[in-house]
Amino acid sequence: MPPVDPAALSPPPPSIGPRVRTVPPGEDRERLVCPDCSYIAYENPKIVVGAVVTDNLGRFLLCRRAIPPRRGFWTLPAGYMELNETTEQGAAREAMEEAGAHIAIDALLAIYNIPRISQVQMIYRATLAGPTLAAGTESLEVALFDWKDIPWDELAFPSVVWALHEWRTRAGQTGFAPGTNPPPPVEGL
Amino acid sequence: MPPVDPAALSPPPPSIGPRVRTVPPGEDRERLVCPDCSYIAYENPKIVVGAVVTDNLGRFLLCRRAIPPRRGFWTLPAGYMELNETTEQGAAREAMEEAGAHIAIDALLAIYNIPRISQVQMIYRATLAGPTLAAGTESLEVALFDWKDIPWDELAFPSVVWALHEWRTRAGQTGFAPGTNPPPPVEGL
Numbered sequence A, B: 001m002p003p004v005d006p007a008a009l010s011p012p013p014p015s016i017g018p019r020v021r022t023v024p025p026g027e028d029r030e031r032l033v034c035p036d037c038s039y040i041a042y043e044n045p046k047i048v049v050g051a052v053v054t055d056n057l058g059r060f061l062l063c064r065r066a067i068p069p070r071r072g073f074w075t076l077p078a079g080y081m082e083l084n085e086t087t088e089q090g091a092a093r094e095a096m097e098e099a100g101a102h103i104a105i106d107a108l109l110a111i112y113n114i115p116r117i118s119q120v121q122m123i124y125r126a127t128l129a130g131p132t133l134a135a136g137t138e139s140l141e142v143a144l145f146d147w148k149d150i151p152w153d154e155l156a157f158p159s160v161v162w163a164l165h166e167w168r169t170r171a172g173q174t175g176f177a178p179g180t181n182p183p184p185p186v187e188g189l
């Protein structure tokens, strides 16, 4: 899953390339501009694609992160969508890259908006289509967990928890609207 | 709606900023690199957000494009998602910018993948929430059409046609899975 750790969101300012925030001539909002050559880097929200994957025993596929943010915590196979692929192809690619898993996608489970970091997460429901698993370079290990054995206290990101619960809500259903962010917790009651 | 016109897809090569395709050290695929300062521009798929908007008489809101590609053709209010907004906020913003329309979003109607141009389109179903309309700077005019009066031969992009038909398929329904690209036409039969 994606960088949601605040500690990872403030990299040191780059010393090359687009790095000055200013409103270019003819535009209506600040863009990132290179002071050396005037190149404008248009920043866009990024799409994260991933899947809640189960095997034929109903166990859930999770990957333990080998990279920051949240190294050592468990996550769904997911990552940034690449150019020239569909969202489904991206989710299947990430399952292969991070967990060595062939998956069969069945439905769009949820869409989570994280506007603070300009991210849209599209999480599919899928089943394992082959017996093999293998931790990729971004995973310390991969494993299959029964629901009751999911390491809830060691999940990397809130949206991993949301997606697993969405899976339970939708078990056995087809043709449903994808889930969205849960309402924020109500404080002070 | 987005650049889908092939004529608009081959801009002249830029003379500043990231413009050389090469595999940077430690990476596994080509990236766009600036030969002057080594800055790497990570290219990501872009999200287009938009809506099929109807008024209380069941008419469909369309905008006639004032800009290329497909200038003069009719489209849905839609455009690139900006930073720090949700997909729903982006769709509502585009309806305001392009058509001066306040809208109330009701459901996610469809998700279209256009991998050739690395685009994911998220099209919502919405109703007009106020009586006023006003063509924005990207629209020559905006108008409301009964279904039978939609200028089918003057729609800007295939996905406009797909989304309008998806709207008809889903009329009166809630809690449905968003539509996806129709299967490509079968040739040679």
Ligand SMILES: [Zn+2]
Binding pocket: A017, A018, A034, A035, A036, A037, A038, A039, B017, B034, B036, B037
């Ligand atoms: Zn520069």
Ligand SMILES: [Zn+2]
Binding pocket: A017, A034, A036, A037, B017, B018, B034, B035, B036, B037, B038, B039
């Ligand atoms: Zn440069």
